Amino acid sequence: MTEDRPESLLGGNSNAPVRIGDHVHRVGGPWTPTVHAYLRHLRSRGVDLVPEPFGFDDEGREVLAFLPGSVPAYPLPEAVWTDAFLVRAAAVLRRLHDASADFDTAGAVWQQPTREPAQVISVNDFAPYNLVVDGDRIIGVIDLDQASPGPRVRDLAHLAYRLVPLTAPENVDGRSTPPEERGRRLRLLADAYGDVAPAAILVAVGPLLDDVAEHADRAGRPDHGALYRRDAEALPTVSAAILWAAG
Template identity: 80%
Template sequence: MEGVPLEGGNSNAPVRFGDRVHRVAGPWTPTVHAYLRHLRSHGVDLVPEPFGFDEQGREVLAFLPGAVPAYPLPEPVWSDAFLAQAAAVLRRLHDASVGFAPDDAVWQQPVREPVEVIAVNDFAPHNLVLDRDAITGVIDLDQAAPGPRVRDLAHLAYRLVPLTAPGNEDGRPTPIQERGRRLRLLAGAYGDVEPGAIAGAVGPLLDDLAEHAAARGLPDHAALYVGDAVHHRAALDAVLHGVG
């Protein structure tokens, strides 16, 4: 069977063969597969089922049918209902991951304190599979690693509140008061977290993303993250207090 290359996937070079996807693996892949099996055994069937490795050493995962949003994001992804749904899905992933701590774990991302859950570390629209406006899958979990809940919430808020700078076309022009309202909506939909904690984690997250992009030789991406971080820190108090 001839494989069909899939868009996205960055350096993973995903290729679809029927109902399976073959992707470039790393030292962390066995741990991620164990994590996926753990999630699925705890009722989270939104993540792909892993099937080990092919003869070329690539990981093999179940193909999740549906549409993955591309940037600029389509209008339905900006709805309040979608934001609340995404927060609820993230809460399911986090809660199901509690207690997963294999002794021989190898992670692509560093373990970050406080360790509360297995953080996805890239929970964003570009890794969600949709059936119209319903989230039916979560893909590309190979950056997952133990860490705090709020880091994933910060990433989701950055992309979907949004907390981007005006020059970043991946976001959309959003008044300060609306950003504050949507940040509170996200926090409420996830539960047990203050909007200020999420907003406070965005700056450090963007610093990490900028550093990672620069290390990968992506200066334009790094510059966008730096600009977003500067803008976010300047507007943080206004967003939290709904002024402007």
């Protein structure tokens, strides 16, 4: 039997992920044991879309099950822009949130701060590039190391920002769709998740963009921080157009 050779994986930012056989080895941090407990908790509640954790290797890297499939990259494929994908993404997020509501946070160490109201464990980066897909089906959720206790609407704001989308017109990661279409997709997302008003999601996007811009700066990615700030500056105009179109 031949030894599995490490295969570098795209993405992961500073985590330097490599695949060895059926496992992914990544650089972790003080928060990794808590995130592994969170993953085990989700899987115990039937959310098998997240990778199974296997502790650490001899080099101190975290070890996770490899989830086969494709991960969307920008420019996003057409399948990711369908209504079906948006609805499925919202439903997956609801499953993650509901399953995490009773996670025991005593002694937990998180990479990101706890945000109030701490209703669930927020993924804090629930976006297409952290989903494993097969066409417009979602078959996995990865890179949950940013998770921390927080409000449900924060992740909904991130998903809406990426997939409604709520980006500035010049941001090529989004789409220059009419306000009526953005409003329709925002309502579709809210209805698919349930128990949330579209307006509440819109209100949460601004603070989210401020946070992710600061996080990008701290991570040494000022170009990303500048992009998020441009989107934040355009958000009042984008939001007003959506609300006006909705009547």
